[in-house]
Amino acid sequence: MAMTADGPRSAAERAQHDQAMRESPGSPVIVLGAGLAGLATALHLRDIPVVLVERDSMVGGKARSHRRDGFTFDVTGHWLHLKHQTTQDLVQGLLEPGALIEAQRRTTIYTHGVMLPYPFQANLHGLPLAVMGQCLAGFIGAWLRTRSGKVIEPRDFEDYVVRRFGRGMARHFFIPYYSKYWGMSLNELASDWHVNYVPVPTLRQVLSGAVGSRQDGLGYNARFLYPAAGGIDMIPQAMHRACTALDTCTTQLSTSVEEIDPRLRRIRLTSSPDWVTWHSLVSTIPLPDLLDRIPALPPEVMAARGALRSLPLRYLNVATRTRSPMREHWVYVPDPGFPFYRVGTFSNAVAAMAPPGCAGLWVELSDHSGRVDIPDALRALARLGAITDVEDVLFVEQHEVEHSYVIFDSARKAAVHTIQSWLAEHDIHICGRYGAWAYGSMEDAIVDGIAAARRIHTRHPAGGS
Known part of the structure; x- marks a missing residue:
């Protein structure tokens, strides 16, 4: 048979x-x-x-846009990065000349009460001195071990960040941020999921960033394309x-x-x-x-x-009657005192995403289940400086994506x-x-x-x- x-x-x-x-x-x-x-x-x-x-x-799947009262919201941030000539030719060939704008990424990390340029590991200047010292010492130790040839395959993602960036950076950024992002311990994650997405700076870049020389352009998304008329x-x-x-x-x-x-x-x-x-x-x-x-x-x-x-994603679309005090396109928030891990402002990239003088934001929430405390999230946005005041909010919409992140x-x-x-x-x-x-x-x-x-x-x- x-x-x-x-x-x-x-x-x-x-x-x-x-x-x-x-x-x-x-x-x-x-x-x-x-x-x-x-x-x-x-x-x-x-x-x-x-x-x-x-x-x-x-059509569109997750690359969809929702419009309400003159505001346009994507399903969280959808910035287009084209590194292959094939996809560049395809996208440009489908659209009219000038339909896309190119922008330089404006992204920060809010941690220890300060805004740091992205990525954290290359822009330590501004952190409390004790914290910066721990981060530098850990990174230099990891760098020396790598240079010695004593490379051990990491057991999991937490082990990877400790071995690659040192315990200081792991403690003060990677573990708190990605624990909020994934909603689980990092030792449950394989060590290779991050390939091409977590920037690995050189020792020179880390030291330069620590003394205040801003390190820009690191990572796959340093520049992005976006429709000029608004809406991915x-x-x-x-x-x-x-x-x-x-x-x-x-x-x-x-x-x-x-x-x-x-x-x-x-x-x-x-x-x-x-x-x-x-x-x-x-x-x-x-x-x-x-x-x-x-x-x-x-x-x-x-x-x-x-x-x-997989993990579901719960996020908020927030419309305000005033512009956002932040100029960033998005901000990473590892601090556990905030109920979200990432906040972005669509209208900072393309003004047409919101009516004149207004702002449209998305807020990626840390909790994957249970009741969402929207007033608390709005107060946290004001503390972060993403909105001027809770009273400026015109409306909030809560959304959920069932399969957002593959575990x-x-x-x-x-x-x-x-x-x-x-x-x-x-x-x-x-x-x-x-x-x-x-x-x-x-x-x-x-x-x-x-x-x-x-x-x-x-x-x-x-x-x-």
Whole structure:
């Protein structure tokens, strides 16, 4: 009897699968999720029939904007960083000249009662002398150990920051900030989730920053692009217009997935009671949600699905009748006395995000469950200097993102590999931050979608090489 990834296959099942394979070349590629990854996939399939399926009534996924009373709010900060020529050409080609502005990042850390330039580890000047001394001594000790060649693989993320930056910086910034960010102990996190996202300064930069020479330009997001008219959703909307201009691409909005049958390469959507056969399936929806729509998963895949963990994000949109006293685009707040870990001001980047003389802010809350004390959060914003006074607030909206941050614990990597391998055997491709259960920027999502399209092109009879 033939064996498959999900166990023995009977003669009848083999016949059904073979028939599905014969029929699928004329079937479309179905792309689940019209966020940046899904849109990029659909846009780059071009000469292959594509059905783009989106649960919401609008495209964009997390790169969406909400408008109210002249204010525009994204789903927290969405600043576009394009380091690849492919994505630069794509985005610029979709938009009119001048549609994007380029800005120099203005970001600080509020800690120990002072505002420090970002990143903390390279801008220690202004801290209490005892604190700065602990940070410098720890960093120099870590640097010397690295130079000696005595490098030990870190056990977890907390161990990484201690080994790389020293106990002083770990104690005074990394542990308090990322504990608020993740809502858990850092020794529960794998050591490699931060690759490319936590700046590592040189010893010269650390020493220069400690004596007051501001160290700017560190990190992947030193400069960013943003729509001049306000609202990050301009980019996915432009991508969707380009998709719909293709004769081969159709979109089904307000449509959810009911069930997926990998063996027979078919899917049932809420838009129709009938099964739809697919040639290839691309999923950018959260990986647990995809698996929950596939009945009778193999035991090893079901176990891997149980190992997938994520954090919800609760945030506030705050509109004020006055401008923000802060000039920063966003501020990191490791101090446990504040109920949020990051605060940003949309209108500091693009004035059109708020009516004249007003400000629009987002506030990322530390608590992931329980009642949100909005008055307390507003008072904390005033203490931080993000708003002039609580009385200036016009309205506050509370929002939640179910899967906001994938938890990079010790089980994630193996679990994703097990799931991805099994899905690939059924020509199901996962991509994007949530589809591939990873961590990445908007550009990473677009690159992921392009790569998925290229993989399908090599296997689809209508596609090019």
